[in-house]
Amino acid sequence: MIQLEQISKSFGKQEVLQSIDLQVKKGEVVVILGPSGSGKTTLLRCINYLEKPDAGQITIGDLKVDTKHPTKKEIHALRQQTAMVFQQYNLFKHKTALENVMEGLTIVRKMPKDKARTISIQVLEKVGLGNKLDHYPVQLSGGQQQRVGIARALALNPEVILFDEPTSALDPELVGEVLSVIRKIAKEGITMIVVTHEMDFARDVANHVVFMDGGLVVEEGTPEEIFQRPKEERTRQFLSRITPQATYSI
Amino acid sequence: MSRRFDMTYVFDFIPKLLAYLNITLLIVGSSILLGLIIGMLVALPRLYNVPVLKRVSQVYISFFRGTPILIQLFLIYYGLPTILQWINIDISRVAVLYFVILAYALNSGAFVSEMIRASVSAVDRGQIEAAQSIGMSGYQTFTRIILPQALAISIPLFGNLVIGNLKDTSLAFTLGVMEMTGRSQTLGTATQHFVETYIALSLIYFVISMILEQGFLWLERRLHRHEAGAKQTSAVIRRKWLTRPVSALSKGGRSG
Numbered sequence: 001m002i003q004l005e006q007i008s009k010s011f012g013k014q015e016v017l018q019s020i021d022l023q024v025k026k027g028e029v030v031v032i033l034g035p036s037g038s039g040k041t042t043l044l045r046c047i048n049y050l051e052k053p054d055a056g057q058i059t060i061g062d063l064k065v066d067t068k069h070p071t072k073k074e075i076h077a078l079r080q081q082t083a084m085v086f087q088q089y090n091l092f093k094h095k096t097a098l099e100n101v102m103e104g105l106t107i108v109r110k111m112p113k114d115k116a117r118t119i120s121i122q123v124l125e126k127v128g129l130g131n132k133l134d135h136y137p138v139q140l141s142g143g144q145q146q147r148v149g150i151a152r153a154l155a156l157n158p159e160v161i162l163f164d165e166p167t168s169a170l171d172p173e174l175v176g177e178v179l180s181v182i183r184k185i186a187k188e189g190i191t192m193i194v195v196t197h198e199m200d201f202a203r204d205v206a207n208h209v210v211f212m213d214g215g216l217v218v219e220e221g222t223p224e225e226i227f228q229r230p231k232e233e234r235t236r237q238f239l240s241r242i243t244p245q246a247t248y249s250i
Numbered sequence: 251m252s253r254r255f256d257m258t259y260v261f262d263f264i265p266k267l268l269a270y271l272n273i274t275l276l277i278v279g280s281s282i283l284l285g286l287i288i289g290m291l292v293a294l295p296r297l298y299n300v301p302v303l304k305r306v307s308q309v310y311i312s313f314f315r316g317t318p319i320l321i322q323l324f325l326i327y328y329g330l331p332t333i334l335q336w337i338n339i340d341i342s343r344v345a346v347l348y349f350v351i352l353a354y355a356l357n358s359g360a361f362v363s364e365m366i367r368a369s370v371s372a373v374d375r376g377q378i379e380a381a382q383s384i385g386m387s388g389y390q391t392f393t394r395i396i397l398p399q400a401l402a403i404s405i406p407l408f409g410n411l412v413i414g415n416l417k418d419t420s421l422a423f424t425l426g427v428m429e430m431t432g433r434s435q436t437l438g439t440a441t442q443h444f445v446e447t448y449i450a451l452s453l454i455y456f457v458i459s460m461i462l463e464q465g466f467l468w469l470e471r472r473l474h475r476h477e478a479g480a481k482q483t484s485a486v487i488r489r490k491w492l493t494r495p496v497s498a499l500s501k502g503g504r505s506g
Contacts, residue, residue, distance in 0.1 A: 050379050076385060076387070079384070083383065084383040086380060086383075088376050090376035090379060090380035091380070092395055094476045095476070103386075104385065107390055108390070137476075138476070152380075152384065
């Protein structure tokens with residue numbers, strides 16, 4: 001189980017996160033929605049300490065971290081328990097698809113090379129890239145690169161995978177292949193926290209939806225509750241603006 | 251004044267000048283080597299944002315990039331012994347060659363440190379975050395992710411630097427160092443065939459520069475293997491080259 005308690009973060013004077021609480025059960029897929037600037041990406045990045053929270057507590061399984069004064073060891077442990085899929089893929093450009101996936105296993109987990117290779121090949125096959133093992137990132141399409149990014153996270157077998165707008169940088173026709181891979185691994189019971197703007201996907205894959213705005217959790221609930229019967233006016237506004245029918249109205 | 255132009259002198263002078271190539275290469279090699287060490291040390295405070303040392307290295311870099319190498323040579327050859335005399339160290343008997351190497355090393359160090367800084371900061375920040383996110387330590391991130399890519403990015407800059415340094419060493423003759431250019435002066439004076447010596451001299455510098463250029467190009471291609479995808483057309487690759495973030499940072503105006 002993952003628990004965030006009173007996570008706060010300011011950039012200068014602007015409070016990006018105002019004492020956020022969030023609970024994610026094992027095997028649950030939590031989708032965070034919200035307009036840009038609402039703090040959802042920052043929240044995600046606080047979980048693996050890519051962004052340093054000003055205050056709050058993060059609990060992942062047995063690991064409890066006071067984010068105000070974490071030790072180096074605790075930060076390292078947080079990162080070992082989590083993995084992240086980035087908006088811009090962030091693959092290691094000088095490494096092949098296979099090497100990208102193996103890197104964490106051999107260097108961080110100190111796994112023997114042949115074992116890491118076997119696992120990495122399996123994972124890459126799972127995301128449909130079994131035939132691209134020796135391709136460098138530049139030789140892959142955006143969708144393929146993002147699937148390598150997913151494989152890199154998946155191979156580490158973390159407690160939770162954090163998805164930071166995984167399809168936002170993709171050409172529209174490549175979004176589908178990435179979403180279907182995420183859907184597939186969600187069904188395998190891997191705990192995920194997903195920040196996305198893909199509403200259909202969110203409705204379909206989420207067990208729990210969190211709507212954020214202005215650094216606060218405005219509303220949370222099941223996809224049905226949020227999409228069909230939003231309680232808060234702000235949520236209704238956001239959903240009506242982002243659903244396709246309304247996008248083109250003048 | 252000088253005698254009539256005679257091409258045979260050019261061919262006659264080439265081997266005579268080449269006999270001093272080792273001195274030129276000694277200056278280039280040792281000053282680049284020292285410059286790499288100095289440059290790394292100077293780059294560190296700027297990369298890691300160390301408060302006071304950062305300013306010091308900035309001043310050092312500005313000075314050696316902002317003054318002519320000839321003046322730097324004179325300052326170090328004539329100025330350094332004077333300064334050291336104040337604290338009772340006598341280096342007036344040290345061979346001039348060492349002063350020359352020191353001057354070129356300090357000069358290269360400034361450019362090397364800029365090269366390192368530019369190359370390291372050209373590695374995209376996202377990959378560093380990705381490395382951290384999979385749990386790599388700072389050291390692992392640097393050696394496994396940043397360094398290999400920064401190295402590849404720095405090769406063209408480094409190539410410019412070495413070739414620039416090679417040409418700059420020709421100024422060492424002003425202090426009486428008998429390297430190739432110094433030798434050409436004496437050959438010219440002795441035979442009164444100055445133009446021929448300069449033609450011979452420029453041919454030698456040109457060929458060495460060409461060899462260095464090809465060598466660095468080869469190295470660059472090797473280190474950039476991962477970018478030259480088989481599936482890509484060369485036009486696409488070339489476009490990528492042009493948009494490389496450091497292409498605007500190569501050395502530009504430099505003496506020699």
